Structures are given as structure tokens and as C-alpha cells.
Amino acid sequence: MPADLGTRITQIERMLRAVIRSPRLTNASIEGGAVQVYDEHGSLRALVGQQPDGTSGVTVVNGPPPPPPAPPTVAPALAALTVTWDGAFADGAAAPLDFARVEVHVGPDAGFEPSQGTLRDTIETAQGGSVTVPLPYTTWWVKLRARTLAGVAGPATTAVEGTPRQAAAADIQAGAVTAESLAADAITGKHIVGGRIDGAIVTGSTVRTGTTGSRIVVTPTPPAPLEQIPSVLLHSASDLEKAPGALRASTKSDGTSYPTVELTAPAVQIDRWNLPDTSALHLHSPQLHEHGGAFDLTASTSLNRETGNVSVYGTSGRGPTDTALFRISVSDGPEAPGNERGLPARTFVEASGAEFTVRTASADGDTTVTMGPGALAVEGWVTRPATDWKLLVLGSSVIAGSQAPQVRITATGTLELCGYANLTDTEIRSGRQIATLPDGYWPTGVRRVLVPLSAGGTVIRLDINTDGSLRLYPMVGSRASWIGFDGVTCRAT
Incomplete structure (x- = not known):
């Protein structure tokens, strides 16, 4: 510091000017508080920092009232x-x-x-x-x-x-009301006539293309006598129509597996069980190690059997070691030539694995042709005894129908079943035993045959075992009120 007093005063003045010109609060901060801003009258006008509710920001308070806006x-x-x-x-x-x-x-x-x-x-x-x-x-x-x-x-x-304006003709003419003019849920009625609905989802309602004539109806509750599950109904506009065709998906009664799609044609007659007599197609998806994929096409679902029937059935194997099965079944009406004691003339074509079988049968006899790798077996027409029919021993919850179930073995070694059985317990559980063959009628090996026209369109596999037991396994559907054995045949030996 210079000893000269004047020089020292000059230096102090320079230092003071530098301090005055330097920025203020260069490294200042507000720790857990707020800066309060007051006007010249001492009124609080703003809070900068932490607010009374715990948030941080700038809050304007106690300002003067604003001027009135110009009139609207x-x-x-x-x-x-x-x-x-x-x-x-x-x-x-x-x-x-x-x-x-x-x-x-x-x-x-x-x-x-x-x-x-x-x-x-x-x-x-x-x-x-x-x-x-x-x-x-x-x-x-x-x-x-x-x-x-x-x-x-x-x-x-x-x-x-x-004063609000009331609606004029231009406001309600066709096309005047657009989607932008309608608020959400503005339409609460149940009937909209004309126009178009785009991009909408309709839940729990019936949608139809018309009220009469040829039309399609999507409904969650089909009318009786149709099954009460959501369906697409196909009306033909025919005066003879008793029930519309239907497209629907269903599953087993427990709802766990084996979904099935069913397509039926419009029916012109109702059978004695008050069910539509219709042609039907069932489709069934495969499930590895549980069930093969299957289809069943039948010309008549009627339980009356008055017109005979034609059906085509196929199923894939359940897994890598199982075999597939394809079967065509043709049976005549009960009074057609070749009928015997209610058992119609019939033909079966069946393919499974590397074996192909054609079998024809009537009152005059039967012929079976079996082809396999390196082998061809032909059994010609023979006369079958007419006295070897015997009644089956029915299991619990099973009673004889209009024709009691019977069995016989033909002279060619074919085991044949006929008749009907009513099921008081309608659930078809895998392995359920419904009857036993009489002694002397047991096959030498397990025979698996199909009953594709059982009640309600259910397709069932019938296992005829070496101990004479007849056991059911559901293939399509899982319920039936009765089982028909007409046309069920297999090798006895």
C-alpha cells in the first residue's frame, strides 16, 4: 500500500467502483424457502421459490383487478x-x-x-x-x-x-347430421333406420340384414329349436323353411378344450325329437397328444333314419405314433331293398394308415375288400344266418330305445350292431361303458368304430373291447341323449 494518502484514496475509489459494477448474487440460492416480492406500498405481490403447498415456482398474489373486457x-x-x-x-x-x-x-x-x-x-x-x-x-x-x-x-x-335458434329444414335434411355433430352416447334409442355405421363395435345385440326374406342374422340367442349359443343364422326365404341354417362355434360342456365349428343348412322338417333335420359340417381343431383334428359332413342329422344317410368323416392322428382315419358311410332308408329287421343296406369305405377297406352289406349278404401293403383280401357274398341276433347287456344310466340294441356275428366273421339306446346321463365321458356284448360275441382284438350321427350332431368313437365292453369316447361334442348302433360293424376275429 503506498504511503502517500492521495494515492491510497484513489486506489480505494477504483476498488469501490469495481465492486458496485460487479454482478449481484453470483452464486446465490434459496434453500427451503421463498423470496417475497412487495410493491411500494408494502403489499405482497409474488412468491418466488417454495410455495405453501410444498411445490416450487412463481405465484402472483394480491394484484389489482383487471379492466373490464369490451362487450361481446x-x-x-x-x-x-x-x-x-x-x-x-x-x-x-x-x-x-x-x-x-x-x-x-x-x-x-x-x-x-x-x-x-x-x-x-x-x-x-x-x-x-x-x-x-x-x-x-x-x-x-x-x-x-x-x-x-x-x-x-x-x-x-x-x-x-x-336467443338460441331452433332447428330449420336445412339442419335435419339427409346428411346434415355428421359424426362431428354427435356427442358420445348421444343416441340412446334401440332403433336406427337407414344410413351407415363405420368403425363401430356392437356387443350383445342382434345384427341383421333384413326382417324378412333371404337374410343373415347375427344373434347371441337363436330361436328354438336351435341350440342357444351365439350364431350366424342363414335364412333362405323359402316358404318350406322350418329353421334357418346356422354357423356357430362351441366347445365341450366343461369349456376347457376341443372347440368345434358347425355349419348347417336351412331345415324344411323337424324330427320327432323337435330338432331340425339338416345337412351339417363339423370342424374340429387338433390338440397334440390329446385329440386329432376332425371333420364330419353328413347329409341328414335326423334321428328318425327315415331317409337313410350319407356321411364323410375324417380325423388326423393324436401324435407322431398315431394313425389317421377316413370313412365314407352310405345307408339306405329302412324300407329300401336289402333292408333286414330295420338294418338298412349299406356301404362303408374306410382308410386308416396303410389299410383300405370297402364293405357292402344287405339282407342278401355282405362283401369285404381289404387292401394293405403286399396283401389283398376279398370275401364274397355269403348267406348270413338270421337267428344269431342277441341283446346287449346295457350299463347304468342306459335304457333300450325303440329298438333294443342287438349284436350278431356273420358267417364272414363280421360283428354287427343294431338298435338304439337312450342315455339318462347325457354327458359322454371318455371311457364311459354303456353296454357289454353277450358271451361268444367278443372280438379277438380291440375294435374302434365311429358313431357319426348320434344325437345333437355329436360324433362318438365306440371301442369294442376283448372283454365285451362297449366304451364311448367323445370326438365332436360331449353330450347325447341317445345312441344309434345301426350300421356299426367291425371284424370279430
Whole structure:
């Protein structure tokens, strides 16, 4: 420091000027508090930092009330008033810097006071804007008032009168009501006539292309006598139609597996069990190690058997070591030539693995041709004894039908079944025993045959075992009220 006093004073002045010109609060911070801003009268105007509710920011408080906005322009709209503010304030006043919004208030007379109950909408920008207020068809008065960020409301404008416009012809002509004109859930009725619905989801309702004639109906509850599951109904417009065709998907009664799709043709007659007699196709998806994929096409689902039947059935193997099966079954009516004691003339074509079998049978005898790798077996026509029919021993919950189930073995070694059995327990469980063959009629090996035309369109595999037991296994569906054995044949030896 120089010893000369004048020099020292000059240096101190330079240092003071440098301190005065340097930035203030270069490294300052607010720790857990807020800076309070007051005006020249000592009134709190803002809080900068931590707010009373624990948040942080800038809060404007206790500002002066804003000037009143310029009066609005009110125009009638359909069942509403359109209110427009041009962004100006009364007497040319400038917009306050703490402007928040302009409130739109509507009242029943010119002298109403704006309140929370009269607030209908807001304009959120100081540049102005328009809002549409839905109102009943009567005269209304509209006032505007501004509000600041501090929540302070200014004086209201003078009231401007307006009356909503009622609908005219142009408002309701075809095409006048568009999707943009409808609020969500605005249509609550159950009947819409004409027009088009795009991109909609309809749940739990019936959708149809018409009420009469040829039409398609999608319904969760088909009419009797159809099965009560969601279906697509196919009406043919025929005067003979007793039940429409149907497309539906179903599953086993326990709902766990084996889904099936069924397509049926419109029926022109109802059988004695009050079920439609129709042609049907069943499709069944495979499940590895559980069940092969299957299809069943039948010309008649009737249980009357008055017209005979033709069916085609096929199933894939259950797994890598199982064999597939394909079968065509043709049977004549009960009074056609070759019928014997209710058993019609019939032909079966069956392929399984590398073996192919054709079998024909009637009252005059039967012929079986079996082809396999390196082998061909032909059994010619022979006369079958007519006295070897014997009754089956029926199991529990099984009673004889209109023709008691019987069995015989032909002279060619073919085991044949006929008759009907009613099931008081309608659930078809895998391995369920329904009957036993009489002694002397047991096959030398397990025989598996199909019963593709059992009650309700259910397709069942019938296992005829070496102990004489007849056991059922569901293939398509899992319920039947009775089983028909007509046409069930297999090798006895």
C-alpha cells in the first residue's frame, strides 16, 4: 500500500467502483424457502421459490383487478349462442400482464350478477376467441369479465341479449347430421333406420340384414329349436323353411378344450325329437397328444333314419405314433331293398394308415375288400344266418330305445350292431361303458368304430373291447341323449 494518502484514496475509489459494477448474487440460492416480492406500498405481490403447498415456482398474489373486457358479440346458433370476444378491453385499456382468462357468464335477465353458477365457458387467450354455449330456446343475457393469475376478477361488461335458434329444414335434411355433430352416447334409442355405421363395435345385440326374406342374422340367442349359443343364422326365404341354417362355434360342456365349428343348412322338417333335420359340417381343431383334428359332413342329422344317410368323416392322428382315419358311410332308408329287421343296406369305405377297406352289406349278404401293403383280401357274398341276433347287456344310466340294441356275428366273421339306446346321463365321458356284448360275441382284438350321427350332431368313437365292453369316447361334442348302433360293424376275429 503506498504511503502517500492521495494515492491510497484513489486506489480505494477504483476498488469501490469495481465492486458496485460487479454482478449481484453470483452464486446465490434459496434453500427451503421463498423470496417475497412487495410493491411500494408494502403489499405482497409474488412468491418466488417454495410455495405453501410444498411445490416450487412463481405465484402472483394480491394484484389489482383487471379492466373490464369490451362487450361481446352474441349470435344465435342451433340450440345455442355463439359468444365472441375480440380481445379488446373497455375504454382502450391494455391487457394486464398477469392476465389469466375471460369468463363467459349467461343469465336469465340483464341484471344478473356473475357467479360460479352463471359461468358457462372461458376464453383462455388475451387475443380473444369464440365459444358456443348450448341453451334452451328462450332469451338470455351474456356478460364477460376478466380474471388475473392471482385469481382476482374484474368488473363485468354490460349484458348482451341473445336467443338460441331452433332447428330449420336445412339442419335435419339427409346428411346434415355428421359424426362431428354427435356427442358420445348421444343416441340412446334401440332403433336406427337407414344410413351407415363405420368403425363401430356392437356387443350383445342382434345384427341383421333384413326382417324378412333371404337374410343373415347375427344373434347371441337363436330361436328354438336351435341350440342357444351365439350364431350366424342363414335364412333362405323359402316358404318350406322350418329353421334357418346356422354357423356357430362351441366347445365341450366343461369349456376347457376341443372347440368345434358347425355349419348347417336351412331345415324344411323337424324330427320327432323337435330338432331340425339338416345337412351339417363339423370342424374340429387338433390338440397334440390329446385329440386329432376332425371333420364330419353328413347329409341328414335326423334321428328318425327315415331317409337313410350319407356321411364323410375324417380325423388326423393324436401324435407322431398315431394313425389317421377316413370313412365314407352310405345307408339306405329302412324300407329300401336289402333292408333286414330295420338294418338298412349299406356301404362303408374306410382308410386308416396303410389299410383300405370297402364293405357292402344287405339282407342278401355282405362283401369285404381289404387292401394293405403286399396283401389283398376279398370275401364274397355269403348267406348270413338270421337267428344269431342277441341283446346287449346295457350299463347304468342306459335304457333300450325303440329298438333294443342287438349284436350278431356273420358267417364272414363280421360283428354287427343294431338298435338304439337312450342315455339318462347325457354327458359322454371318455371311457364311459354303456353296454357289454353277450358271451361268444367278443372280438379277438380291440375294435374302434365311429358313431357319426348320434344325437345333437355329436360324433362318438365306440371301442369294442376283448372283454365285451362297449366304451364311448367323445370326438365332436360331449353330450347325447341317445345312441344309434345301426350300421356299426367291425371284424370279430
